[in-house]
Amino acid sequence: MKVQLYVPDGRYDPWIEGFAEALPEAECVTWEQSQGQPVDYAVVWRPPVEMLRGRTDLKAVFNLGAGVDGILQLRDADPEALPASVPIVRLDDAGMGAQMVEYVTHAVLRYFRRMDEFAAQQRAGTWKFLKPNRRADFTIGVMGIGTLGAQIARALASFGFPVRGWSRSARSVEGVECHAGEQGQAAFLDGLRVLVNVLPLTPETENIIDGGLLARLAKGAYLINVARGPHVVDEDLLAAVQQGQIAGATLDVFRKEPLPADHPFWQEPRITITPHIAALTLREDSIAQIADKIRALQAGRPIAGVVDLQRGY
């Protein structure tokens, strides 16, 4: 059995060593070494379209991330890129859930405890009491309560915040008020103090965070985006921050990454920028998960995390 790898930084050695250990029955080859040869499985992150074009040899493509928008966009642009019969498999948590919980909880507590304002006071040499927020007034909404979002929602609820969740189909998460679908969106958004975005990027969710959506949140709300840049209409967010509708935003993902040096987000002190690090792909966890799934597929057993092409995630 052959497994073909593609990672954009070309640092293959640790991946090949990891697969050799976790899946010794497979021969692991790089895309560059094995172009044109048939293989059984591909393991990829942001692959070039040539790697997927006409690949009827593949039994599955494993994506080294939870979001598969990069692969699906290649297919939209070039219908020959990856036959529809080849399943695309995303990472299911693989150590990302804990990182997401840390990132989002940190941002929420920073806002809740007014830490940015205390930091500004310190810079001005000011010792001054600021009225604390009340937990009961600090309702948090998590858009997308799938693998990662459900863990974030549960963690925030454990601090005693009122937490709402929103998904496409009806879900239930302990301690979280769940809403679903377009008909549930207004009740989900109404008066939120913090909106956390963990949706997949699909044609339905692109540009979802626009001026209209931000206006439904409480005045002076916060936005935390850990999903994908194109979920947010940048100009609308900037306008909402400048008008005070949004008091602050923590953004980990952007339409163009790295965020261009002349993007106005860099100049807006109420926007916190991190370089797409909310939840990193952990090599060992990812290899272990993919190796288990390859063994299951070889044995004819079903696996979790197969992307539904209709839904787009």
Ligand SMILES: NC(=O)c1ccc[n+]([C@@H]2O[C@H](COP(=O)([O-])OP(=O)(O)OC[C@H]3O[C@@H](n4cnc5c(N)ncnc54)[C@H](OP(=O)(O)O)[C@@H]3O)[C@@H](O)[C@H]2O)c1
């Ligand atoms: N910044 C980072 O470092 C980083 C790292 C990892 C992942 N991510 C992003 O996080 C995203 C989510 O990952 P995940 O593993 O949690 O995905 P997931 O398990 O597929 O969960 C997605 C959630 O979004 C909901 N959803 C999808 N489309 C919707 C729509 N049109 N309306 C309402 N709800 C909708 C789904 O609803 P149902 O429950 O009804 O299906 C589900 O609850 C990824 O796609 C990726 O873009 C970012």
